[in-house]
Amino acid sequence: MSFKEVTFKGKYIVNFDIELKTGLHIGTAGNTLDIGGVDNPVIKDAFGRPYIPGSSLKGKLRSLMEFYHDKINVNNLVYSVKKEQRRDSIVMHMCGEEDCPVCNLFGRNHGEHDVIVNDEGNSRKVDFSEVVMPTRLIVRDALLDEKSITDEMKENMDLEFTEVKFENNLDRITSAANPRQTERVPAGARFNASMVVTVYDEDGNKYVKELITALKLLQDDYLGGQGSRGYGQVAIKNIKISFRDIEYYKGQSKEEKLVANADSLDKINL
Numbered sequence: 001m002s003f004k005e006v007t008f009k010g011k012y013i014v015n016f017d018i019e020l021k022t023g024l025h026i027g028t029a030g031n032t033l034d035i036g037g038v039d040n041p042v043i044k045d046a047f048g049r050p051y052i053p054g055s056s057l058k059g060k061l062r063s064l065m066e067f068y069h070d071k072i073n074v075n076n077l078v079y080s081v082k083k084e085q086r087r088d089s090i091v092m093h094m095c096g097e098e099d100c101p102v103c104n105l106f107g108r109n110h111g112e113h114d115v116i117v118n119d120e121g122n123s124r125k126v127d128f129s130e131v132v133m134p135t136r137l138i139v140r141d142a143l144l145d146e147k148s149i150t151d152e153m154k155e156n157m158d159l160e161f162t163e164v165k166f167e168n169n170l171d172r173i174t175s176a177a178n179p180r181q182t183e184r185v186p187a188g189a190r191f192n193a194s195m196v197v198t199v200y201d202e203d204g205n206k207y208v209k210e211l212i213t214a215l216k217l218l219q220d221d222y223l224g225g226q227g228s229r230g231y232g233q234v235a236i237k238n239i240k241i242s243f244r245d246i247e248y249y250k251g252q253s254k255e256e257k258l259v260a261n262a263d264s265l266d267k268i269n270l
């Protein structure tokens, strides 16, 4: 095992709002009955407010960039769960290429991975330790801006911060409708998102630019569940990016450098 030498250069702090264009459903792992008695509840913080977990957001951005960079192919995919624990196995990209923009921004996990080697899904063990380095992208949980839930919106809501929709699934044999409740955060709600991109060596602004691309792709995709039913369309607004160099952290410079301040992603020029 060898370690790559890396030099820390600074951090980009990327703050923005995620505004919902359509209702958002990010479920809880258990999918159990909520305290409010709704089937299929959305994930909420300790204060009962819906939020977007950083891990969900990061996973979505990663998958969009895996497709964008054409990284979804045999020998480039791993099972995200070890073979023994595998039931609903999720396949994701991970590789050992030193210049991979996806792995370098979103990270590689330590240890052995089951890399898929053919169309049948057979795998072989590979260890990427040689190229593992600290993950550049940190994604914080995006918290609900309560002010974004207006009185007008509340009139059409079923619970304090959410609405409950009935979605019909039609049984193809009996034609019986099987209505199912889904809790969702209504269109118009806003979340405050915060991300950090660490800069090493000669990175410059390469990876913060990659993040902007990922966010643009997200606007034309969806967040959370039931995207094919129109859920989870978002707009990225009020983006503020600043750079804190090593002098900032040493306390020798109190100024962070404002790199971008724009109301939409299209207006960002890095």
Ligand SMILES: [Zn+2]
Pocket (backbone or CB within 6 Å): 071, 093, 094, 095, 096, 097, 100, 101, 102, 103, 104
């Ligand atoms: Zn990769």
